[in-house]
Amino acid sequence: MTGQVxxxxxxxxxxxxxxTRQKLxxxxxxMLSSSPYRDVKVIDVARKAGTSPATFYQYFPxxxxxxxxxxxQTAAESGGLAELLEGRSWAGKSAWQTAQELVDGFLEFWRKxxxxxxxxxxxxxxGDKRFYKIRMKVLNSVNNSLADSxxxxxxxxxxxxxxxxxxxxxxxxxxxxxxxSHQKGFSSWGVKQAELKPSLALLVHLGVTGKKPAK
Amino acid sequence: MTGQVxxxxxxxxxxxxxxTRQKLxxxxxxMLSSSPYRDVKVIDVARKAGTSPATFYQYFPxxxxxxxxxxxQTAAESGGLAELLEGRSWAGKSAWQTAQELVDGFLEFWRKxxxxxxxxxxxxxxGDKRFYKIRMKVLNSVNNSLADSxxxxxxxxxxxxxxxxxxxxxxxxxxxxxxxSHQKGFSSWGVKQAELKPSLALLVHLGVTGKKPAK
DNA sequence: CGGTAAGCTGACGACATGACAGGACAAGTG
DNA sequence: CACTTGTCCTGTCATGTCGTCAGCTTACCG
Numbered sequence: 001m002t003g004q005v006x007x008x009x010x011x012x013x014x015x016x017x018x019x020t021r022q023k024l025x026x027x028x029x030x031m032l033s034s035s036p037y038r039d040v041k042v043i044d045v046a047r048k049a050g051t052s053p054a055t056f057y058q059y060f061p062x063x064x065x066x067x068x069x070x071x072x073q074t075a076a077e078s079g080g081l082a083e084l085l086e087g088r089s090w091a092g093k094s095a096w097q098t099a100q101e102l103v104d105g106f107l108e109f110w111r112k113x114x115x116x117x118x119x120x121x122x123x124x125x126x127g128d129k130r131f132y133k134i135r136m137k138v139l140n141s142v143n144n145s146l147a148d149s150x151x152x153x154x155x156x157x158x159x160x161x162x163x164x165x166x167x168x169x170x171x172x173x174x175x176x177x178x179x180x181s182h183q184k185g186f187s188s189w190g191v192k193q194a195e196l197k198p199s200l201a202l203l204v205h206l207g208v209t210g211k212k213p214a215k
Numbered sequence: 216m217t218g219q220v221x222x223x224x225x226x227x228x229x230x231x232x233x234x235t236r237q238k239l240x241x242x243x244x245x246m247l248s249s250s251p252y253r254d255v256k257v258i259d260v261a262r263k264a265g266t267s268p269a270t271f272y273q274y275f276p277x278x279x280x281x282x283x284x285x286x287x288q289t290a291a292e293s294g295g296l297a298e299l300l301e302g303r304s305w306a307g308k309s310a311w312q313t314a315q316e317l318v319d320g321f322l323e324f325w326r327k328x329x330x331x332x333x334x335x336x337x338x339x340x341x342g343d344k345r346f347y348k349i350r351m352k353v354l355n356s357v358n359n360s361l362a363d364s365x366x367x368x369x370x371x372x373x374x375x376x377x378x379x380x381x382x383x384x385x386x387x388x389x390x391x392x393x394x395x396s397h398q399k400g401f402s403s404w405g406v407k408q409a410e411l412k413p414s415l416a417l418l419v420h421l422g423v424t425g426k427k428p429a430k
Numbered sequence: 431c432g433g434t435a436a437g438c439t440g441a442c443g444a445c446a447t448g449a450c451a452g453g454a455c456a457a458g459t460g
Numbered sequence: 461c462a463c464t465t466g467t468c469c470t471g472t473c474a475t476g477t478c479g480t481c482a483g484c485t486t487a488c489c490g
Contacts, residue, residue, distance in 0.1 A: 167414035178393030199382035206421040
């Protein structure tokens with residue numbers, strides 16, 4: 001799956017090299033959580049990893065290159081999000097539970113990978129194709145699943161024919177992602193986490209099924 | 216209203232000084248649209264403005280300081296967003312129109328101020344209080360208005376008592392802002408702008424009124 | 431015309447960047 | 461055990477940005 005890991009100058013990395021490389025990635029990840037992306041410097045990452053800047057450049061072209069690598073790793077782990085919807089039903093009472101569990105799982109995933117996802121989001125918003133490819137990869141499973149559900153209910157005539165299922169699904173997924181990023185912002189509006197979740201679940205439910213949840 | 220403009224070292228800026236300062240801000244704004252925030256350098260902004268880096272530091276402590284200033288200006292212009300909802304009704308057919316016009320106006324505002332709002336969003340997501348204060352200022356008028364409408368309908372028993380109006384409103388506003396930032400991302404999902412807008416309007420309508428629009 | 435304050439810049443030390451050549455180290459070979 | 465080989469890491473250097481300061485230029489006013 002993962003083609004051999006290579007250094008910038010083309011050599012294949014051995015055991016020791018891969019360890020160093022991973023350590024650099026780990027330290028970078030930590031730095032991203034504790035300081036703004038703009039202020040992350042190669043020299044700091046290297047120092048934190050107990051190595052030198054030159055070593056960093058042996059494995060990554062620059063900070064952005066390493067960030068992309070981290071983002072890819074995160075995207076690879078995002079498969080778990082798909083399970084939140086696999087085999088779930090959007091009918092009757094179970095729909096409300098499905099919505100709640102989706103919101104829960106989604107926020108949890110975002111909270112865990114908070115720092116790197118923030119950078120991915122920025123890169124995507126700035127129009128960098130590499131980043132929004134990754135962003136898509138992360139959101140795709142949930143997005144497709146939601147779109148399918150909307151399309152299915154649409155076929156039953158429960159939802160207006162001329163809305164695009166992918167657009168509804170995309171809007172909902174975008175909302176979840178943004179809400180997760182701005183949880184602190186909500187508290188400034190006097191909204192606590194515990195109050196935010198049901199609201200998001202309600203909106204997801206409304207968006208997918210077109211009607212209020214039957215609790 | 217605007218307290219006197221001052222240089223970093225405390226002098227009051229005169230006519231010429233204010234011109235230079237504004238020119239630097241304009242150039243910074245342009246640079247933000249054309250290159251990633253991370254890569255915006257003082258020296259480039261200064262060169263573009265036909266002046267020297269030292270001059271830049273006379274008016275702003277650093278790039279971030281200038282960005283905050285730009286963001287404040289944008290926030291000040293965000294009053295227009297309030298008008299999108301002033302005196303509008305969420306009853307019957309007019310509700311659908313209200314929702315559509317809100318989405319239209321919101322996306323338009325975001326498109327216009329795209330670059331700076333992106334940076335504000337990042338700053339807020341990174342937990343910088345100065346930035347999320349500004350983000351709140353921009354979103355507040357719409358958010359409060361929506362929250363009031365939800366609360367009103369809630370009083371009439373049309374919406375579940377135990378959802379927090381501010382949480383619903385905040386979620387919707389957050390969705391609009393994020394959708395506006397990621398319009399390119401939607402096109403990768405095969406969703407065109409023209410299809411996105413009605414979906415967002417639908418979700419807003421559902422969220423505020425709790426039921427499908429009567430077109 | 432001379433004084434004063436605003437406005438601007440050249441130059442500088444400090445530091446991050448990114449490239450290279452060469453030293454350190456582990457593993458295999460005779 | 462000495463020797464070779466290839467991986468891995470670092471010291472060092474040219475380049476370029478950062479942020480500061482002293483001092484020159486410009487505008488305004490009596």
